[in-house]
Amino acid sequence: MKAKIMGAGSYTPSKKVSNAMLEKMMDTNDEWIRTRTGIKTRHISEGENTSVLCGKAALDILEKAGISAKEIDFIIVATMTPDGLSPSTACLVQDYIGANPVMAFDVNAACSGFIYALSIAEKLIQSGSFNYGLVLGGEVMSKIIDWQDRSTAVLFGDGAGGVLLGASETESSFLGEDIHSDGSRGESLTAGSRFVSNFQIENEMKDSYLQMDGRSIFDFAIRSVPESIRTVIASSNSTLEEIDCIVAHQANYRILKAIAKKLKIPVEKFATNIAEYGNTSAASIPILLDELLTNGDLILGSKKKIVLTGFGGGLTWGSMLIQL
Numbered sequence: 001m002k003a004k005i006m007g008a009g010s011y012t013p014s015k016k017v018s019n020a021m022l023e024k025m026m027d028t029n030d031e032w033i034r035t036r037t038g039i040k041t042r043h044i045s046e047g048e049n050t051s052v053l054c055g056k057a058a059l060d061i062l063e064k065a066g067i068s069a070k071e072i073d074f075i076i077v078a079t080m081t082p083d084g085l086s087p088s089t090a091c092l093v094q095d096y097i098g099a100n101p102v103m104a105f106d107v108n109a110a111c112s113g114f115i116y117a118l119s120i121a122e123k124l125i126q127s128g129s130f131n132y133g134l135v136l137g138g139e140v141m142s143k144i145i146d147w148q149d150r151s152t153a154v155l156f157g158d159g160a161g162g163v164l165l166g167a168s169e170t171e172s173s174f175l176g177e178d179i180h181s182d183g184s185r186g187e188s189l190t191a192g193s194r195f196v197s198n199f200q201i202e203n204e205m206k207d208s209y210l211q212m213d214g215r216s217i218f219d220f221a222i223r224s225v226p227e228s229i230r231t232v233i234a235s236s237n238s239t240l241e242e243i244d245c246i247v248a249h250q251a252n253y254r255i256l257k258a259i260a261k262k263l264k265i266p267v268e269k270f271a272t273n274i275a276e277y278g279n280t281s282a283a284s285i286p287i288l289l290d291e292l293l294t295n296g297d298l299i300l301g302s303k304k305k306i307v308l309t310g311f312g313g314g315l316t317w318g319s320m321l322i323q324l
């Protein structure tokens, strides 16, 4: 059995927060944010948690694909900002969309989460035991950010997106993958740490806000992402010239320019929407993919070759070569 991408969708909170609005909240300015990150606005939840953003994105996928929630055989949510430890956000999405009591689980690989989830979902479809699966990436980054820390508060946004995978006897959308982690550098981006405190040991509760060593993450991305993109293309005997578009995690526009330079390709090969959404972690790739399919830049069935690539906390990084 082969796995095919059969649709996409997304949902972002209606509240748009501009750089000018952030200038009034903290010591930052529009010029710095735009020139250092490429971000102009971001969508910030006014109370909708991750499961609701993902649920609304899932309903968008189902409506566009013309299938019922009752036809879904599994739900995977990639998130580093779950509603809570239990129930999983995926279980809450199962309830939200009215799916049958099917397999539903979360994957936490930070900004590479959607790549990890898509890889897992492909294998589930290939097993022949599942016909349709929803693969979602969703975040409410605004709930883990220290809004007094200008070095991180201006970077992130909230949102959700995803794809519908379906079983096909003849066609696969997946041509290759290259997926990694390196826990030895995990301290470069942390959030929500929980320390052992019980009747035997007292541990102070350190800040559980998102903390990032921007320089080290930047350097890691510039070193590891071009290599991953080259590896995934070579793994399917394709060439960089055959790639129509690179849909990369929207972390920072200067990162995309640096990766393009290392690959010796024009930065225009990289689709981008960071200006509007900021860094939405595991949601950034599916939100951008849905935007490209919705505006006709990409068309399912066109046979175009696309590279999806995520990178971030863990550290994690991963690329997939897909054919639409």
Ligand SMILES: O=C(O)C1CCN(c2ccc(-c3cc(CO)ccc3Cl)cn2)CC1
Pocket (backbone or CB within 6 Å): 036, 037, 111, 155, 189, 213, 214, 215, 217, 218, 221, 251, 252, 255, 279, 281, 311, 312, 313
């Ligand atoms: O001073 C400056 O220019 C600052 C320098 C620091 N910056 C950074 C640094 C790292 C990231 C980032 C984050 C993730 C997590 O999703 C993944 C991948 C990356 Cl590369 C984003 N921005 C902003 C501008």
